[in-house]
Amino acid sequence: MKQLMKGNEAVIHGALLGGATHFFGYPITPASEIAHAGADLFNKAGRHFLQAESEVSAINMLYGAAGAGARVMTASSGPGISLMAEGISYMAGSELPCVIVDVQRAGPGLGNIWPEQSDYNAVVKGGGHGNFRNVVLAPNSAQEMCDFTYGAFEIADRYRATVFILSDAYIGQMMEPVELPTEVKHGLHKEWALYGDAESRGNLITSIRMSTKDMSDLNLALKAKYEQMETEITDWEELDTEDAELLIVAFGISARVSLTAVQRLRADGIKVGLLRPKTLFPFPRKRLAELGRGGVLRRAAVVELNTGMMAEDVELALPDSVEVTRCNWLGGEVPTTEDVMEEVVAGFADIAGAVR
């Protein structure tokens, strides 16, 4: 039997089943239910939950526990993610695995608590100083909040990298039926980590590289790792793309609304399809290029709750022959299906006439 739960609660279910042993966090709307569920269920499960004094402290607790070999996580929203930037950079430099959930709200600054997708650049492009990237998973349902978090710990451990779950206020707050994964996973012993024993005594967790060569080598190793990720874990979902002349590209809540828009535009006779990246880094750029080269696709509309951040990646991926338009909503406003249909179609004069 599926269970009805909020996306934010589903995160904790996925985390516990995925082997997370430590949660360090700080309250922030609209992510707080993750901490609430964590405080309840991590403790019940005999795992560790601690409310830190700040997001700065929380991310450094992740650094410590990850360095000590644990499967660790935190959850926050934009303002908190900004505070964690330094720690995330240190995690990358020290190649420590962790999982961070960002339930996006509107910004910049304090902004408001309604959904935006405007942390895209900060999270997908790295978000701190130095040459690094995070794996970024973009769930668009409570089920995926559970499943992506569940799988995130394996990815984090495999690549020794930060894995972001880039969600938004609607996906986090919405309740939907969730089927729990049936296998309970656990982290394995990590030969590089600190266990406070003779075997691991020689281990050192650090991001300092005191020679230009060492620093350069680390960066090249990270770069190679990110390239490897692109081949191994890039993931996306497609709907009606085979004959699509117009492609909507969207993730998270925008993809949910776009899905209905595609179904209704199809009913209106428009040859439209949807590509929904499930991984924002690595980005499904090769698949986009492939669709662009196919000769059928002429237009793409990037639907997102920001000023066109993912659109830049879509434009980079698609050949010049495909015209790209941006459909953006801001400030916490989420478009209705009708809004998306209108806006997408309005971008292309020749199609606009065909819609009833």
Next chain:
Amino acid sequence: MVKYEKPQSFYDVFERKGPGQKVTHYCPGCGHGTAHKLIAEAIDEFGVQDRTIFCSPVGCSVFAYYYFDTGNIQCSHGRAPAVASAVRRTHPDSIVISYQGDGDLAGIGTAEIIHAANRGENITVYFVNNAIYGMTGGQMAPTTLVGQKTMTTPMGRNLRRDGNPIGMCELISALKTPVYVERVSLADGKKVLRARKAVRKALKNQIDGKGFSFVEILSPCPINWKMTPIEARNWVVEHLEPIFPIGNFRDVDAPEVKESAETARLSMTPAMMDDETLYTTLSTQRDLEADKPVAELTDQFVKIAGFGGQGVMSAGVLLANCAITTGLHATWLPSYGPEMRGGTANASVIVSTEAIGSPLVNRPTTLIAMNGPSLDAFEDQVVPGGLIIANSSMISRTATRKDLRFYPVPASDMAQKLGFLGAANVIVLTIHALLEGFPCVETLRHVVPHSLKRKNLVEMNMKMIDAAVEYVAANPVEAVPQETGAR
């Protein structure tokens, strides 16, 4: 007794230093080397080298891991106590040392040290206070003395502009949880011996599981003070010690400290739950059996709105749970945050035989309005031919539109009469079920016990369902759509 041999907890050679790998990278006359040695000797003495994880900070001692042959983790500026807390909580048998300078601990990391101390983390913190930033080139530290010249206070630290130097021992000993707080000095041999004692005690406390121990070490920095090593040692005695008096500020053996330490230690992690129990614990609806599946259904877009406390959110959850039980898809989207506190709240529920795309309900097929403002706000949005169920206990008017069905029911009065005002939501939801054909009333009865957190209210909620059924039987639907639009 003077030992000249190198502690076992030090590496044989210090790779940090190119030539001369038997000496440290610290400047002549610096106190860090002495502090390191005291710590290494203590680690040796208690035989905890394998168990020790050393957290090095940012600053001159950033390279502590070139000296300590222990587990090592290098922390970002100011955050070592947070890192150390997490390491210790991950491995309760490890011995975790956090070593920080004054800019690191008393400046950028004030929050982390205060809260680690206040949580009573079972770690040992060594705080080297030399009243100046060393690594970055001699700038003002939080512990720089008034009048002291640094690169950023070329005319001397100004009380009006920069405030007073911070006494960390005084601050930390003002907290209830720490078990040991002591300030020592490296100014001369005798004081070093006292420092040695404090360093050992602070480590022993952790080994014994007593709690948070903090040792502040007043230390010379000849280079940045622009002095000879001898002058610097004298300056510690003549200038630092009067402002930062050495001595004990808190000791675990005092009875009131012992008690708070005991309390702090109770918080450690219990045993991990086994996989099967975990799975069962997370499967909260395992007892809810599937109802007979619904194959055909016109998609329902339901908006339930009212004051906070009228159960609009939980009515939505109940409806969505009915959908799941009968094999349907459902989404539940709340209004939330400030708009919920004090104002009106609403839940949007979609029920469908197909996977649901957009969870937004901007054109409801049913509006359940529990109060007047909700009817005012959402009446216009209802689809032509749609249904409005109005809680007539709180809404005196009827619908202004004539192209929809309007069904008033005094739900609040009925619920109150039956003994629980808070269950009016179940009455209106039952009415929705009766008028729209989903969920069927049996499904509602089946799901209600599983949707309620307070099981003693199950019977009361069943009475609400019965009352609604009777009400609809007595008050058949009169309002019919005058024109039928697309649903």
